[in-house]
Amino acid sequence: MAETWDAIVVGGGHNGLTCAAYLAKAGKKVLVLERRHVLGGAAVSEEVFPGFTFSVCSYVVSLLRPWIIRDLELSRFGLEMIPLECSFSPLPDGDSLCRWSDPERTRTEISRFSRRDAELYPEFGLAMMQMARFAKPVIDAPAPDPASLNPRELIELLKLGRHFQDAERDDLAVRLKLFTMSAADYLDEWFESDVLKAPMSVSGIIGTFQGVRSPGTAYVMLHHYMGEIDGAFRSWGFAKGGTGGVSNAIAASARHFGAEIRTNAAVERVLCSGGTARGVVLANGDELAAREVVSGCDPRLTFLGLVGREELPDDFATQIERFKFRGSSGKVNIALDRLPPFPGREGDLHLRGDIAVAPGVEYLERAFDDAKYGDFSRRPYINIVLPSIVDPSVAPPGKHVMSCFVQYAPYDIKEGPERWPERREAFGDAVCDTIEELAPGFKDSILHRQVLSPWDLEREYGLTEGNIFHGELSLEQLAFLRPAAGWARYRTPVKHLWLCGSGAHPGGGIMGSPGALCAKTMLNGGGL
Amino acid sequence: MPVPTPFHPRTSALCTSLFYKEWAGCYAVRSFDTCHEREYYAVRHAAGLLDVTPLYKYDVRGPDAGRLLSRVCVRGFTKQKLGVVSYVCWCDDDGHVLDDGTVTHLDDEHYRMTTADPSLYWLNRHARGLDVEVTDVSRTIAAVALQGPKARAVASELVPSGLDELRFFRALRTEWEGRELLVTRTGYTGDLGYELWVANEDALPLWDALIEAGRPHGLMPMGLDALDVVRVEAGFLLKDVDYFSAKHALIPPHRSTPFELGFAWMVKLDRAPFVGQAALKRAQENGHERALVGLEIDWERFEEIYYSFGLPPDLPTATCREGVPVYAHGRFVGQATSRTWSPTCKRYIALATVEAEHAEIGSELEIEVTVEYNRTPCRATVVEKPFFDPERKKSCPGVTA
Numbered sequence: 044m045a046e047t048w049d050a051i052v053v054g055g056g057h058n059g060l061t062c063a064a065y066l067a068k069a070g071k072k073v074l075v076l077e078r079r080h081v082l083g084g085a086a087v088s089e090e091v092f093p094g095f096t097f098s099v100c101s102y103v104v105s106l107l108r109p110w111i112i113r114d115l116e117l118s119r120f121g122l123e124m125i126p127l128e129c130s131f132s133p134l135p136d137g138d139s140l141c142r143w144s145d146p147e148r149t150r151t152e153i154s155r156f157s158r159r160d161a162e163l164y165p166e167f168g169l170a171m172m173q174m175a176r177f178a179k180p181v182i183d184a185p186a187p188d189p190a191s192l193n194p195r196e197l198i199e200l201l202k203l204g205r206h207f208q209d210a211e212r213d214d215l216a217v218r219l220k221l222f223t224m225s226a227a228d229y230l231d232e233w234f235e236s237d238v239l240k241a242p243m244s245v246s247g248i249i250g251t252f253q254g255v256r257s258p259g260t261a262y263v264m265l266h267h268y269m270g271e272i273d274g275a276f277r278s279w280g281f282a283k284g285g286t287g288g289v290s291n292a293i294a295a296s297a298r299h300f301g302a303e304i305r306t307n308a309a310v311e312r313v314l315c316s317g318g319t320a321r322g323v324v325l326a327n328g329d330e331l332a333a334r335e336v337v338s339g340c341d342p343r344l345t346f347l348g349l350v351g352r353e354e355l356p357d358d359f360a361t362q363i364e365r366f367k368f369r370g371s372s373g374k375v376n377i378a379l380d381r382l383p384p385f386p387g388r389e390g391d392l393h394l395r396g397d398i399a400v401a402p403g404v405e406y407l408e409r410a411f412d413d414a415k416y417g418d419f420s421r422r423p424y425i426n427i428v429l430p431s432i433v434d435p436s437v438a439p440p441g442k443h444v445m446s447c448f449v450q451y452a453p454y455d456i457k458e459g460p461e462r463w464p465e466r467r468e469a470f471g472d473a474v475c476d477t478i479e480e481l482a483p484g485f486k487d488s489i490l491h492r493q494v495l496s497p498w499d500l501e502r503e504y505g506l507t508e509g510n511i512f513h514g515e516l517s518l519e520q521l522a523f524l525r526p527a528a529g530w531a532r533y534r535t536p537v538k539h540l541w542l543c544g545s546g547a548h549p550g551g552g553i554m555g556s557p558g559a560l561c562a563k564t565m566l567n568g569g570g571l
Numbered sequence: 572m573p574v575p576t577p578f579h580p581r582t583s584a585l586c587t588s589l590f591y592k593e594w595a596g597c598y599a600v601r602s603f604d605t606c607h608e609r610e611y612y613a614v615r616h617a618a619g620l621l622d623v624t625p626l627y628k629y630d631v632r633g634p635d636a637g638r639l640l641s642r643v644c645v646r647g648f649t650k651q652k653l654g655v656v657s658y659v660c661w662c663d664d665d666g667h668v669l670d671d672g673t674v675t676h677l678d679d680e681h682y683r684m685t686t687a688d689p690s691l692y693w694l695n696r697h698a699r700g701l702d703v704e705v706t707d708v709s710r711t712i713a714a715v716a717l718q719g720p721k722a723r724a725v726a727s728e729l730v731p732s733g734l735d736e737l738r739f740f741r742a743l744r745t746e747w748e749g750r751e752l753l754v755t756r757t758g759y760t761g762d763l764g765y766e767l768w769v770a771n772e773d774a775l776p777l778w779d780a781l782i783e784a785g786r787p788h789g790l791m792p793m794g795l796d797a798l799d800v801v802r803v804e805a806g807f808l809l810k811d812v813d814y815f816s817a818k819h820a821l822i823p824p825h826r827s828t829p830f831e832l833g834f835a836w837m838v839k840l841d842r843a844p845f846v847g848q849a850a851l852k853r854a855q856e857n858g859h860e861r862a863l864v865g866l867e868i869d870w871e872r873f874e875e876i877y878y879s880f881g882l883p884p885d886l887p888t889a890t891c892r893e894g895v896p897v898y899a900h901g902r903f904v905g906q907a908t909s910r911t912w913s914p915t916c917k918r919y920i921a922l923a924t925v926e927a928e929h930a931e932i933g934s935e936l937e938i939e940v941t942v943e944y945n946r947t948p949c950r951a952t953v954v955e956k957p958f959f960d961p962e963r964k965k966s967c968p969g970v971t972a
Contacts, residue, residue: 147595150596151596158692162689162692162693163692165818166818169818169821
């Protein structure tokens, strides 16, 4: 072991890269090791078919923190974002609902289904915004530890408590409801139109193995409204060149600050001795020493894969074993000859945002039913984006890339996840058939198709059980419980081993928070 | 996309400036010419004709129609006489104003309400248990405002009898060429004027008839920019400019009680329960912290500030809706939300929300004036509203006092 790094980051996903960039910016000697040939982890752009570049896994930039954009000077390093303009929901009868950024236009659209809902819709947005205002500090700071007696922890906790205390009484009631109710039940309190409620409710279930009527899913809808608070930074948008554009900008920033980044460098395991991480061993046998090892991989892969149960306290290892992954979604990436012809709409304005195949709450619940009993949804919820409309750099002229996020596709499919390779194309067919029903003629426009099941996401991208968030974003797996009680502050029971991926607080999405907050913790009293 | 109103074929042909804005989802002309001044002078000296179709309109019918409106609004309607129009606001449970509009008592068990925000759900929500039906007629009934000193003369060409007797804030149901026509002695200009309400299909004939009748009287079509000047002269508040609906408020300063907006005169507290009653009672007892006032900017000081930069005073001829801070002895006490030069009053006037202790007539305050990118406080005095209040507004030649 000739060379020693201050920190080695395992995994070149957007959080690993963010962590590395912050450490390098602080003057540390940092090395990032990525198993694949391309950086980004699940925030990756790849030219899957010649001329067609896909955001292979994650497909929109949700909550990328504005302060990270500023700290790492990401605009300077090539980050460009294009806002999503609308949310389009086609219906089986040829009708459709489109929610626009223009409130008056949205009101007109919704009033075709319910005048009452049309009037209430802006009020709902305002109510959610009220809540999101208070939730935002939570994702911008390390999770407080309520069990701690450390005065600093207590002060942080009090600060957070104040956000809640400052809230008006009515707000507290709303918050409690959001924490306990299902997305669909919560929306039922506000709206009457199924056509409106269905596409709204899905933001409560994305990436979870839960249905829109499962309790606890309501609050996830808040995430959607948090993005809008930073509207000026366009937190919800397409990254130019695909979501890999975000990762590449962060990587460029990290390199600028002096980090070294290697691809095709798979880490076999974390070198541990005496309960302390000392470096990593690569798949090719090389051993690299470091003062600190940071894992951007998910908690199960990190602790039970790279570290090994024997190096961990049993209690902690058990918590990690119990941490819920159970991936529930797949991805179908399609190269298109032309835009999908949804009836009743001319032009492409309605296709410039996301398209939600969610024609009704019952439809969504039935989709979940299929998954509950071990099959993919015959008629799934699909969230489609066509980024090539607003970013022509990702497809040949006139052609388009279509990214379909599909839920449900349970990892634990009947007879076991290893059956996925033989079911994969049937799953892809179900997705295409579903879209064809809503946009007759769509299938004729397909040039190429890539289907990714949760099984594929696990094998290719290292996402345990195909969970896109490194573990479900359900309430019992958040904040001071992510990934395990007592270990939510990026530290791990292994000395000098840190967790900086989406399996750490505040969780998944192209947010960058776990990576940045991990680096800050390491630098600020973490011993680096 | 905004939709055209039934008058659009006529107004769009005249709108050579192509200055439009969106009003409640409809295309609305800002000014027909590139400058609204001619329209302003027409409405103050002759007559102006303004398409007000975009207003939300609801027909409230049934034995409990009056009870529903009494339950929603800050005043009661069960005793309102037939043919009376009321300007009214309505509040949420906390006594914060949601919107303002008019209620016309059209017939037995039949009222029509106009609102700025869509309000069908709000009305229906409070109609539970009442024998009443609310119909949204926003897009089936067209309306024009005929305003100005010659408004009566013009309208009389269509309605030969009844107008001389039609008092301020009264309605007249009549006919014109066999078509149903509702005339209300209302408007947003603070001048003599009427609003004429017809079914959509009668809109174009009505427009043509009014334009024809108005020709000898100097009638001009008028847009929202001219209206914005005359409504400030008249001291009328504009929602989302001078105050916010509690429905859209994120923080407490964005919410107002009727007392703070100067709507105290319309609040009738001691009657059957209505939305916000308890909170309004408390608000009345506790007094209010802010008040909406009229301000007059001291011309000499204003001129001085300009001269100190070697410039003559420069005034926007349209109403300026960017709020500016108002100070008392250098301390921030509120904001002026609508400002305009009043060509009729020859005064620079503003509508402002200030701390109640500075709301007395004659209070000396300062308003921020920006000249050559420099911000300077300029003396301004709290004055009576309306700034312009001609006798003709309420005149009634057919009724002897």
